[in-house]
Amino acid sequence: MDFPWLCQIPRFKEWKDIKELTGGNKKERKFRLIADNGEKCILRITTVDRLHLKHQEFANLIRLQPFALNIPKPLEFGLCQEGTHMYMLLSWIEGETVGSKLADFSEQKQYDIGYQCGQTLAELHSLSKVKSEIDWLIRYKEVERKILKDYYACNLPIDNEQIGLDFLEENKHFLKNRPQIIKHGDYHANNLIITPEQEIGIIDFDRCVISDPYEEFAIIVWTAQDFPSFADGQIAGYFNDEVPPDFYPLLAYYITVYAFEHISWALGYGKNPPEIIKKTAEKLINLFDNYSRLKPKWR
Structure with a gap:
């Protein structure tokens, strides 16, 4: 053996x-x-x-x-x-990952699967609420501070750095009094399973931390670039077709932070050259057309 x-x-x-x-x-x-x-x-x-x-x-x-x-x-x-x-x-959860099947599906099927994944995420979040004496604004400011410190230490500035930083500075009020949950932390198509019964299974719970539930959606950017219908479906399913007005401003905020975090994470991972990493981070901020829009344009 x-x-x-x-x-x-x-x-x-x-x-x-x-x-x-x-x-x-x-x-x-x-x-x-x-x-x-x-x-x-x-x-x-x-x-x-x-x-x-x-x-x-x-x-x-x-x-x-x-x-x-x-x-x-x-x-x-x-x-x-x-x-x-x-x-x-x-x-073991029997089935195939959502990520391995999306390319085989029509856009409508991608949307429908995304919708189902969004409903599953909403159910998970409803069972994972926590009470915290620390307001989310205070908690997340420390998270953001560390991310930016690591970003600057990499000495790989992105071209749209300042517009991203300005957006974060001007929109911190959206973080006040947010609900807090134990998030999955890695909820994306390759950690979701389509079972033989056409149900959605969830795997890999090794990144669970206290979070604003909306922050869970920042990682959707990777699937959305190739399968925007899936991403749209996941958001619609999570909110039962009624997306609240504060969702997209907060999503823009978290994706912006995620762009800065990507620099240090990807350099540490060592898979891509610095120029590719830099362009990927810039692309995340560019989803919002200089923040003239807060709903991301996936393509």
């Missing part, structure tokens, strides 16, 4: 088929497991320094189990490899 340390994990003897999965978070390894009785699971392995983070993920899945969400069932959690790593065993 290529992974002899797997025998340290309880239930090891039940697994007749073990397949390592590629893609996703570089900080962990994932395996699809099939037991003798046909049950499928996913095993996630990471270093013990991420124990607190992964324990939070496991606890969030436990918290959400009583509700009618199609999410992995938390099965086991513990240490392995002589205590240097930790493991998390979850049930």
Whole structure:
């Protein structure tokens, strides 16, 4: 066996088929497991320094189990490899990722799937509300401060930096008194599953943090560039076709912050050259035509 340390994990003897999965978070390894009785699971392995983070993920899945969400069932959690790593065993959600199917769908079908994903997100958020004595404006100003500090440290200024910074400075009032939830943190098409029953499943809960629910939508930009109908459907589905007036100003705010964050994140990830990273960040701010519009033009 290529992974002899797997025998340290309880239930090891039940697994007749073990397949390592590629893609996703570089900080962990994932395996699809099939037991003798046909049950499928996913095993996630990471270093013990991420124990607190992964324990939070496991606890969030436990918290959400009583509700009618199609999410992995938390099965086991513990240490392995002589205590240097930790493991998390979850049930497997059968199906294909939304991201792998969108290109095969008509624009109407893309919209419909997006609508369904938006409804699912709204349900998730409704079950994840938190009460905080710290106003969201104060909490997010610290998040934004760190993002901008990391951006400046990269020494890769974007051409539309000032117009983006001016927009943030002039629109902080939208952040006051916002509701706060535990957001999924990575809610995009590749973390959403279309099941054989045509339901939407949600995977990869490892980035859950307290947030304004609208901030969850900033990541939609990546799917929207190729599949704008899906993005429009997700927004419509989330709000049941009644988008409130404060949504697009806040979406513009969060995407602008996301543009600055992209510089430091992408440089650290190391996949693309700096010029490509810079142009991508500029493109995010350009979605708003110098903020003459707050509803983004996806294309």
